[in-house]
Amino acid sequence: MSLNYLVIEGNIGSGKTTLAQMISERHQAKLVLEQFADNPFLPKFYENQDQYSFPLEMAFLAERYNQLNRELSHFDLFSPFTVSDYYFMKSLIFAQNTLQSDEYNLYRQFFTIIYEKMPKPDLYVYLHKDTDLLLKNIAIRGRTYETYITKAYLEKIAQGYFSYFRQQSDFPILIIDTNGMDFVKNTEDFEKIVSAIFEKTYNKGTTRILL
Numbered sequence: 001m002s003l004n005y006l007v008i009e010g011n012i013g014s015g016k017t018t019l020a021q022m023i024s025e026r027h028q029a030k031l032v033l034e035q036f037a038d039n040p041f042l043p044k045f046y047e048n049q050d051q052y053s054f055p056l057e058m059a060f061l062a063e064r065y066n067q068l069n070r071e072l073s074h075f076d077l078f079s080p081f082t083v084s085d086y087y088f089m090k091s092l093i094f095a096q097n098t099l100q101s102d103e104y105n106l107y108r109q110f111f112t113i114i115y116e117k118m119p120k121p122d123l124y125v126y127l128h129k130d131t132d133l134l135l136k137n138i139a140i141r142g143r144t145y146e147t148y149i150t151k152a153y154l155e156k157i158a159q160g161y162f163s164y165f166r167q168q169s170d171f172p173i174l175i176i177d178t179n180g181m182d183f184v185k186n187t188e189d190f191e192k193i194v195s196a197i198f199e200k201t202y203n204k205g206t207t208r209i210l211l
Contacts, residue, residue: 002122003081003122003123003197003198004081004082004122005072005081005082005084005119005120005121005122006023006029006081006082006083006084006121006122006123006125006197007083007084007085007086007087007121007123007124007125008020008023008083008084008085008125008127009085009086009087009090009124009125009126009127009161010126010127010128010129010178011128011129011131011134011154011157011158011161012134012138012146012149012154012157013129013133013134013135013136013137013138013141013154014127014128014129014134014137014178015127015129015137015178015183015184016085016086016127017033017034017085018183018184019085019127019183019193020033020083020084020085021033021085022183022184022190023083023194023197024083026194027080027081027083028079028080029079029080029081029082029083030071030079030081030082030083031082031083031084032067032068032071032072032082032083032084032085033084033085034064034067034084034085034086035063035067036060038063039056039059039060039063040059041055041056041059042056042145043144043145044056045098046145046146046147046148046149047148049098053098053099053100053103054099054103054107056098057091057094057095057098057099057107058107058110060091060094061091061095061107061110061111061114064086064088064090064091065088065114065118068084068088068118068119069118071084072119084121087121087124088114088115088118089115089164089168091111092108092111092115092164093157093160093161093164094157094160095107095108095111096160097153097156097157097159097160120170120171121171122171122172123171123172123174123197123202124171124172124173124174125173125174125175125176125197126161126165126173126174126175126176127176127178128158128175128176128177128178128179129177129178129179130179131151131154131155131158132151133179134154135149135151135154165206166206169204169205170204171204172202172203172204172205172207173202173205173206173207174196174197174202174207174209175206175207175208175209176193176196176209177208177209181193196209
């Protein structure tokens with residue numbers, strides 16, 4: 001499959017960044033990683049979601065737009081394609097699950113204006129993993145501010161993603177169930193995912209593949 005812009009996404013702790021890095025290394029592709037650690041509202045949000053959800057989401061919106069606009073507007077002659085560990089739509093999915101209705105309606109107005117101008121991926125890959133495994137991965141990496149993440153919050157985010165998948169038809173979406181897989185330590189698992197991404201053709205809409 002010919003790709004210019006590949007997105008790897010998933011819930012918190014799904015391994016999306018790791019997979020994007022591995023694919024970038026394999027194919028010498030340009031890598032775009034979300035700079036979430038620079039958001040000053042993130043630690044505050046996990047401690048008090050009601051107070052800091054709106055400034056957090058607005059900060060993410062601005063940062064994601066600036067980064068993607070900067071990275072995707074320049075063609076890299078030395079890279080066959082670009083792979084990113086997030087897509088701009090992520091902003092709306094998370095905001096829908098963190099903001100109050102009046103805040104969300106205001107936020108969506110800003111988002112819609114920007115989204116229409118953003119490039120669409122040639123293929124969007126979503127790594128699905130059960131919530132208990134996500135929590136296990138989150139605990140292993142040991143980020144202090146992530147200790148406030150709950151199972152209920154992760155389940156709301158997952159529901160937001162799948163609701164979005166049912167509505168959109170702008171580009172192909174490939175959902176890969178990674179439960180029971182370890183593409184970091186198991187080469188065969190990694191090769192299965194790479195094969196699903198690069199050796200098949202997908203129509204616009206959603207395709208679920210269980211590997």
